Amino acid sequence: MENDFISPFFDVASFRMLETVEDWQSVPGLEVKPPDVCRYFVRVKPSVLDAFIADNRLEGIDRREAEDEFVNQNSFKLNQTNYASLGDKKAFVLSHGRNIMILKVVGFAEAIVDYYKIRDLRAHVWIAHQRFPTKGRVWHPAGAHPFTGINIALVHNGDFANYHSVTEHLLQRNIHPQFLTDTEVSVLLFDLLSRTYHYSLEHIIEALAPTSELDFDRLPENKKKLYRAIQATHIHGSPDGPWFFIIARNDPLGQQFQLLGITDTAMLRPQVFAFCDGEVQVGLIASEKQAIDATLSSLSKDDPRICPVADRYWNARGGSHTDGGAFIFNLKKESGRLRMSCTDKFGKPVELPKGTEACDFTIEENQDIPLEEKTKNELSQAMVKCSQVLFDIFRDSIPAWPYDTLRAACRFVSESAKDNSLVDVAVQTMTLLNDRRYPVGTKKRSHILHIVRSELTRLFSALPSLENPGASGISRYRRIDYDTRHTLRAPQDEETTLVINAFRFPPEGRESDASLLMDAYLKGWRRFISFGCIGQRYIGNGLGPETDEVVIDVYDSSGDYLASGIDGMTIFVHNNAQDQLGQIIKRGKFVIYGDVGQTFLYGAKGGETYVMGNAAGRPLINSVGKPRVVINGTCLDFLGESFMAGDPHNDGGFVILNGVKFDDDGNILLMDEPYPGSNIFSLASGGAIYLRDPGKTLISQQLNGGIVEPIDSRDWELILPYLEENERLFGIRIDDLLKVDGKTGSPLNVYRKVIPATAASALGCAVPDDTDDEFVAEEVLYESSAVSGKSAC
Numbered sequence: 118m119e120n121d122f123i124s125p126f127f128d129v130a131s132f133r134m135l136e137t138v139e140d141w142q143s144v145p146g147l148e149v150k151p152p153d154v155c156r157y158f159v160r161v162k163p164s165v166l167d168a169f170i171a172d173n174r175l176e177g178i179d180r181r182e183a184e185d186e187f188v189n190q191n192s193f194k195l196n197q198t199n200y201a202s203l204g205d206k207k208a209f210v211l212s213h214g215r216n217i218m219i220l221k222v223v224g225f226a227e228a229i230v231d232y233y234k235i236r237d238l239r240a241h242v243w244i245a246h247q248r249f250p251t252k253g254r255v256w257h258p259a260g261a262h263p264f265t266g267i268n269i270a271l272v273h274n275g276d277f278a279n280y281h282s283v284t285e286h287l288l289q290r291n292i293h294p295q296f297l298t299d300t301e302v303s304v305l306l307f308d309l310l311s312r313t314y315h316y317s318l319e320h321i322i323e324a325l326a327p328t329s330e331l332d333f334d335r336l337p338e339n340k341k342k343l344y345r346a347i348q349a350t351h352i353h354g355s356p357d358g359p360w361f362f363i364i365a366r367n368d369p370l371g372q373q374f375q376l377l378g379i380t381d382t383a384m385l386r387p388q389v390f391a392f393c394d395g396e397v398q399v400g401l402i403a404s405e406k407q408a409i410d411a412t413l414s415s416l417s418k419d420d421p422r423i424c425p426v427a428d429r430y431w432n433a434r435g436g437s438h439t440d441g442g443a444f445i446f447n448l449k450k451e452s453g454r455l456r457m458s459c460t461d462k463f464g465k466p467v468e469l470p471k472g473t474e475a476c477d478f479t480i481e482e483n484q485d486i487p488l489e490e491k492t493k494n495e496l497s498q499a500m501v502k503c504s505q506v507l508f509d510i511f512r513d514s515i516p517a518w519p520y521d522t523l524r525a526a527c528r529f530v531s532e533s534a535k536d537n538s539l540v541d542v543a544v545q546t547m548t549l550l551n552d553r554r555y556p557v558g559t560k561k562r563s564h565i566l567h568i569v570r571s572e573l574t575r576l577f578s579a580l581p582s583l584e585n586p587g588a589s590g591i592s593r594y595r596r597i598d599y600d601t602r603h604t605l606r607a608p609q610d611e612e613t614t615l616v617i618n619a620f621r622f623p624p625e626g627r628e629s630d631a632s633l634l635m636d637a638y639l640k641g642w643r644r645f646i647s648f649g650c651i652g653q654r655y656i657g658n659g660l661g662p663e664t665d666e667v668v669i670d671v672y673d674s675s676g677d678y679l680a681s682g683i684d685g686m687t688i689f690v691h692n693n694a695q696d697q698l699g700q701i702i703k704r705g706k707f708v709i710y711g712d713v714g715q716t717f718l719y720g721a722k723g724g725e726t727y728v729m730g731n732a733a734g735r736p737l738i739n740s741v742g743k744p745r746v747v748i749n750g751t752c753l754d755f756l757g758e759s760f761m762a763g764d765p766h767n768d769g770g771f772v773i774l775n776g777v778k779f780d781d782d783g784n785i786l787l788m789d790e791p792y793p794g795s796n797i798f799s800l801a802s803g804g805a806i807y808l809r810d811p812g813k814t815l816i817s818q819q820l821n822g823g824i825v826e827p828i829d830s831r832d833w834e835l836i837l838p839y840l841e842e843n844e845r846l847f848g849i850r851i852d853d854l855l856k857v858d859g860k861t862g863s864p865l866n867v868y869r870k871v872i873p874a875t876a877a878s879a880l881g882c883a884v885p886d887d888t889d890d891e892f893v894a895e896e897v898l899y900e901s902s903a904v905s906g907k908s909a910c
Contacts, residue, residue: 122195127159146225201295209259214268221261244365246272264301266308268367273300275360286354324351331818335438359385373449378402382436384734387715391427398457400446407652410674421478426563476520476564488525504545516558531576537592552710554783607640615642620649631655648672744770754794762804771805785853798823806871811857833864
């Protein structure tokens with residue numbers, strides 16, 4: 118093979134076989150023996166390249182581009198001879214390009230690191246695929262992700278509906294897929310648009326995920342003209358979802374490395390982005406936030422300058438005029454050192470929090486930091502009062518305190534929990550510091566959160582173990598972990614709360630923490646704290662009906678399907694949450710102190726749900742019965758699709774969408790558009806969406822089977838109790854929600870509602886004119902209670 122495809126064409130500067138372990142079966146997670154890998158560092162021989170340029174009439178292009186094309190065609194011939202045309206697969210090209218290496222196995226990505234002994238390999242951009250492919254030869258390493266183009270590596274979550282159409286599009290351009298998978302087709306398409314057509318990234322993304330409907334109408338006129346031409350040329354070769362691409366790219370011409378995430382227009386696959394800024398910068402893209410959490414946790418152990426909590430997490434809105442459904446991390450030299458920036462499809466930089474003062478995490482957590490006697494006395498006096506008083510001290514002091522004082526104060530609170538009478542106050546105070554938004558001065562909020570969460574973990578880990586109940590006197594809390602799971606028993610004496618350290622539990626199955634919680638419920642436990650989560654799924658599932666006495670608090674990085682099917686219990690999630698949460702909820706209360714992922718509350722039948730931040734795509738699809746939901750941020754698209762929740766005024770369901778966010782000081786900011794997408798309440802037949810929209814930004818083009826109307830006094834009376842509970846949970850004051858241009862207005866002028874057109878017809882309602890700027894004149898139905906921000910205990 119070397120004599121056929123390497124020696125005749127290339128000057129070989131260096132080559133070597135990649136070292137491996139002796140026995141591949143000794144590496145956990147491998148399904149078959151990985152390929153033997155030989156790395157060649159080459160340049161095309163000048164005479165060979167001259168002949169190639171002449172034979173293919175490529176004199177008009179840059180010589181380096183011609184060299185790339187020769188390499189590409191040579192790889193194709195090697196694959197065709199040794200892989201695609203044979204029953205017995207002999208060899209294939211893993212990767213080709215400059216400063217890029219791809220390795221593949223049938224198994225888990227971490228097995229690559231162990232098998233090929235690359236733990237000490239250094240690189241600026243890493244990409245991995247942690248699931249089996251859905252098409253192609255899934256049993257062979259060549260069918261595994263990533264797939265390669267010149268200077269790029271692409272991984273893909275999803276499945277093209279028009280795989281054959283896109284393949285035909287490539288065949289018409291003499292590009293022949295060889296690995297029978299839509300992921301290979303994706304990278305070939307990207308390579309065609311980039312290397313052959315020389316499209317900019319913006320226009321490559323537009324060809325892959327075209328802007329449509331209202332988002333297209335909202336584009337600037339100059340972009341509309343160009344995008345129409347791109348769509349007319351490439352629409353039959355545009356991958357039809359669901360898909361989400363992550364692409365690692367070396368751009369030699371631009372002298373930069375890039376990491377891209379692109380979602381399809383329909384956003385049917387989960388995706389999340391994160392950015393850690395500072396001395397060491399880290400940009401991350403993943404299908405699930407739990408993967409980002411795990412990566413940052415691992416990196417922070419190797420380099421304490423990296424905080425395990427990112428400065429910002431966000432989602433892309435596919436095919437949108439706002440971000441284009443794509444974000445790009447760019448790594449480029451500035452003043453002699455590599456620095457990272459992040460932009461959306463249109464080149465607009467991602468905004469990061471203003472706080473830049475970093476905590477020195479190289480100081481060991483266990484190192485004692487002295488606390489001034491005055492501060493210690495103030496905290497001690499507050500602890501014997503209540504958690505709210507103690508939280509108020511922290512909230513008012515954090516902007517001025519140095520990090521050392523904050524760490525010492527948090528340590529003082531967690532250590533105080535060794536007194537059983539102070540455990541409740543300590544847990545509640547640290548939880549408020551984790552959940553609430555408050556001024557942080559010049560500090561990084563992410564670093565404050567890491568301090569708080571570390572002390573919460575320390576506090577929970579020090580609680581008395583279930584297997585040794587007499588060691589710490591009388592305590593309502595008992596802790597259990599994976600190693601002590603066999604000690605599970607019924608609660609005794611004054612024991613009320615089972616604290617589960619989920620860290621080492623598997624993500625699902627009979628040995629999971631979710632199964633342990635279910636068994637504990639059957640033994641009589643009713644109050645639970647789950648901490649140390651690293652993506653475990655199904656927490657709160659399977660407890661059966663009438664679980665009104667159950668309360669579960671979930672900390673750290675919980676996984677999918679949490680709170681699904683609950684009937685009566687209360688669950689608090691003290692972090693951002695994942696996908697498919699709260700499916701088919703019947704009754705109960707569900708509170709998320711952060712954002713939620715895809716298909717939130719699918720098929721929900723009831724219950725109260727409160728979300729402090731945003732929901733991703735398709736929340737409350739096919740919901741029926743009487744779910745009552747408050748989302749304080751926004752959602753990407755398809756809110757309440759096929760909602761079937763009856764009449765809100767007759768025990769039916771509804772959603773309140775407030776369209777607000779927090780600034781760096783914890784103040785409420787109003788979003789320019791409370792709902793930026795289309796298909797709100799699409800094909801709904803019951804229920805309502807109450808939207809905070811004093812500027813009347815929601816228009817008829819965003820609807821699909823619904824109408825938007827002013828609310829009336831009955832509507833306000835209906836939603837007010839839920840907004841009051843929302844204020845109690847999150848500190849989002851109703852008075853702030855009702856402010857327009859700095860003045861408190863009537864709720865009837867601030868909120869609007871979307872109802873199904875069928876319901877409107879039955880009530881004899883007329884579709885309002887979107888251009889009408891007059892609001893309904895009503896008396897003020899809400900009188901501010903002059904909340905000071907310092908709640909009583």
